[in-house]
Amino acid sequence: MAISYTPMLEQYREVKSRHSNEILFFRLGDFYEMFFEDAETASRELEITLTSREGGQNNRVPMCGVPYHAADNYIAKLINKGYKVAICEQIEDPKQAKGIVRRDVVKIITPGTILAEASLPDKANQYLALLYEEEEELCLTACDISTGECIWAVFSGSSRTNTVCDQLYRLLPAELVLVGKIDGLAAINGFLGQRVPGCATTALAIPEITFSADLLEQHFSEDLPVTQTAKAAVNYLLYYLHHTLKTNLSHVNKLVKIDTHDHMVLDASTLRNLEITRNMRDGGRKDTLLAVLDFTKTAMGGRLLKKWLEAPLLHPGHILRRQEAIAELMNKGAVREAVRELLEEVYDFERILTRIEVGSASARDLAALKTSLAVLPDIKAKIQDCQSDMLTGISNDIKTHVDVTNMIQTAIVDNPPFSVREGGIIRTGYDLELDELRSIARDSKQWIQDLELREKEVTGIKSLKVGYNKVFGYYIEVTHANTGAVPPNYIRKQTLVNAERYITPELKDFETKVLGAQEKITNIEYQLFTVIREYIKERISDIQQTARQIAQLDVLLSLNEAAMRYNYTRPGLNQSRDLLIKDGRHPVVERLLAGEMFVPNDTELNHHNSEIMIITGPNMAGKSTYMRQVALLVIMTQIGSFIPVREASICPVDRIFTRVGASDDLATGQSTFMVEMTETAQIIKFATANSLIILDEIGRGTSTFDGMSIARAVVEYIKDKVRAKTLFATHYHELIELAEYSKVIKNYSVAVKERGNDVVFLRRIIPGGADRSYGIHVAHLAGLPKRIIERAQQILQDLEQSKNDTATGAVTPSREAAASTSANAAISLFSSGIADELLAIDIMTLTPLEALNTLYRLQNKAREETGRL
Incomplete structure (x- = not known):
């Protein structure tokens, strides 16, 4: 017999049936609750108490929950453990609801789509990558949803799997989405397990994916892929982002092709062996080239420096532009120091813009954006007289966004609370209605004090007091000893052990007015906040462009700082292929x-006499x-x-x-x-x-x-x-x-x-x-140990003596030398009869069977030459 659950649990089960692969955070009041298997999993992984709840027909179901205001930390823990989380919220006003309030999933959080500030690395991107293969073309596309960056590349030929692995090592995606069948999937999974162990994988079957429109053209207007494979891959990526985040995502508006024609190629082995951005010890930044060069002041600059190091330039002209900018900054110390000081005021507004876009920005985010934008006019003014091509371009492309700065400055208080739903975020003087309601709420304390004094005088009850609690609202409290002096207009509201509580028509009217004012204040503040947020959303693309210019300027200043501190020299460039x-x-x-x-050394490599x-x-x-x-x-x-x-x-x-x-x-x-x-x-x-x-x-x-x-x-x-x-x-x-x-x-x-x-x-x-x-x-x-060292020296002397005796034809009576015939053969290998055969072999073209046959023949010949038949 099927269990009949309560209406709320039936609603939960219906939503959960559509999100079986995620842990469902179900909003009930001030908590996100989890039930059944999700509750058992979450209580174990989050180390929170597992309780139970009446589920209907005397049946209790497992339950656990977390406060909604602290949910980000709990969600981050689950994401780090490889889980996905679906957030289910109320989607109608409880006052308008008939029966149980309607709820539905408003977003799905995965390792590649998490946006909580504390879960994102400051100076590194957090990519969601996707692989799609069609007709022997393997397309990799990736997006950092926190910044809006989107990239793609198509690889073909027998080496496409290895090349994709190199790119995955560079991107270090938090999540990899696999669409359809991938031929080299086993090799890719093996590589991820060893080199990118923190990457979660998600499989999508193509029949499950449907598009209401061409997402590619909705988001991007230039640099669009040409091949159908690439177009499909980018569309699948955008579909997954929309499916999980369930919002407009207009900040994802720049698509860049990974182009090996413009940049040096560094494969995974090289990136790892040279410890360019991650060390081999624990994968961290310590003791890497990135750590040495990183004097960036902003998170945006830190991320860009990492990209520069992982994809160096090829064209001398592009390299010279950067060198000239760094050289000019070296000669303008006042400008350099002033701009670096200004950059310290710049927050990661690239990611703030994303939170504004997806609707998760707080008033503190807007205040941080204002602080960041407010220094732009000064930065622009400081570098506007620079002559180098790159600095001139940056100066021209930095927009000051004074309208956004002024709006936030006028509307948002300097130190707003974290929550945007509890008021206290809008400045006095910004909205007349809000100011009037605040005046009512502010004057309520004085009104209560005046009422209490007046009632004491009218009733003669000196111990009378007027109070408030969240359950019963406002009340007049009188001790039992004084109830005989209570006027007839007092209406009994609550009986306590030592007192009675009353309400009067006048106090009831005041309560309605004050509590209504507070609720209106909260609603008006939130509505004003959303209007400001929408105003900024319309300008996100322009502000993103400015963020990119600030990042470039920050990196140039960082490289300049490293050069100044460590006595670096500007290298020359040549086209004669010399080093x-x-x-x-x-x-x-x-x-x-x-x-x-450090002992310095010279190097000379060329194609003439030192290749x-x-x-x-x-x-x-x-x-x-x-x-x-x-x-x-x-x-x-x-x-x-x-x-x-x-x-x-x-x-x-x-x-x-x-x-x-x-x-x-x-x-x-x-x-x-x-x-x-x-x-x-x-x-x-x-x-x-x-x-x-x-x-x-x-x-x-x-x-x-x-x-x-x-x-x-x-x-x-x-x-x-x-x-x-x-x-x-x-x-x-x-x-x-x-x-x-x-x-x-x-x-x-x-x-x-x-x-x-x-x-x-x-x-x-x-x-x-x-x-x-x-x-x-x-x-x-x-x-x-000393004994081993001494014995090794003795054996070495015997081997060297044996070598000399072999060269002169002398007979060596030494037992150790006689035992080292094979070592002598190794020493004389290239002067033996085997050398000619070895030199004639093209080992790179041998099949395994040919190699074994060749090795067998050479071994027999070696036995003949050494007399060990």
Whole structure:
């Protein structure tokens, strides 16, 4: 037999049936209540008390609730745990309702659509991304609903899944919507699990999606996608936003294509390895290039700086515009300091505009918007005499929005309360009717005092008092001892233990007037607030454009501040595809050195006589730091920044590739070596002659023979086929002989100073290859026991003696040397008969079966040469 619930619970169940995937926050009075399974889930996840409520037919149902004024914090906790929340409100006036008040869902909050200020990162975007695939075209589109930014790109070919993963790492979306079938979904999910673990996924089936009109053209008037796949993807994204937020969203009005023709491409591995905006330790900003350069004063500027670093410019003309603006600011100290001080008054009005658009803005948001806009005339005046093209453009494009500033200033009090439903937000003098009602409410206290004195005199009851409570309203209270003196016009209202409470016609009329005035005050204030909000909504697009200009100005000032503080130099740009750095410094590492000077180094890469630098030398001596340093200096140059060098001339590169470090990809079951080879294969596939490649210790994840063979083959392939500028660090000293066969390969090493058994790493990159790794010395520094170090030194001496004896044909009686035949073979690999075969193999084109057969043949030949048949 079906349970018959109360009318309210039946209403709840009906709404819940349409929102089975969300936790339903059901508004009842001053609380959002949850029932049934939602109550059990919410009480557990939010750690709040689970109670119950009579549900009908003596049946109690689980229930929990949170105060509506504190709901944002509870919602944020649920969103962070991967849940979605549907907000159900009253949608009719209770006074007009016949029966139970109608309620319905007014918005759905998901990880990608949450707008609560406390839940959003200040200096980073919070993207909702969507993937849609059709006819081997994979479209990625994303929107930061808190700022209104919307982007898109289409990828095709066999590498489209990898390219999309690179973009997802850059965007770090809070939520990814998947529409229809995605061929590479398993790989994408694996990547998200490892690199973007906080991303929630939502699947949409295409038959579920219907459009009342073309949302694309409703929101955007320019830069519209051309392909049907892209158009459909952006439409699906807009549909999802409208479906969840259930509002106009007119602030989503700028659509930008992710264009690799205008910006350097940085894949996920490079962004991670170079720690440009997130460190590898915990994914935070600390010890990143972003942290070093970020002196922005506004959240808008902080977000833009992050975008610049993740998408450096390609065209020299665009880079020069930024450089010239920074250079001009350097020469105008008074202007620079004045504008930076003014920017401290600017709130994140880009996001305030969004809250105004969706109807969640408070009066405090309007006050913050007023404060932000009020400094615009001064900012514009300070930079209007600047001569550089970029600063001139910013000055021209900043609108002062004096009308909005004046309206808010005239209407909204300076320190308004948080709630817009409880009054106290409109200034005195703004509305005549409101002022009259306030006068009534304000004078009520004096009227009550006068009434009390008058009644005491008329009745002679000295203990009489006039009071008020929310349940019974206004009353006259008389103790039981004095009830005999109560006049006949007193009407008994309430009996207490020690007194009686009365009402009079005069007091009842006053109560109606005063309480009606207070209710009218609240309603009028809210209506006036909504009128102001609508006035601002009509101007959102123009104010957004100003916000973008303020963000650019903030970033230019930030890069200028970094250059001034850290003694950066303006790099030159060339079109000869050269990279020349003199006394370059690592921008992050030099900031971490406490009381120690960073050792600068030179770099020269070109396509004439120094295309590939093979760098050998001890571990821990600074090879990796040096190579990362070069890459970071190029990135800084291409965002228009000054850089830590004495002098530099750099030709913009189209991509930077890095293969550094060692890590397993446990999510997909790939070993360290497999990850290494996969990343190397991607570099070989996509690098061009205009790219910069950073390779650190290729081949170390496998045996000596295999690793050395792969390392040499990779270098040769880059030299012959790719021709990219390359920094190649290796512990295989045998590779230095490659410089003998090619004029574009140069050997470099890290300078070492030996004092007896002590070794000092000088951190200086010098011409010439190294002949030792100093691995035992590094092991000693790492704290290995003395016994192990001494034994390692003994074994090393035996191996080196064995090598010398093998070279001279002498017979070595040493037991240790006899046991190290395989090591000797490794040392002499490239002088053996195997070398010719290895050099002739194009390993990048071998099938797995061919590779196994080749390896089997070479192994047999190695056995013959070493006598180990």
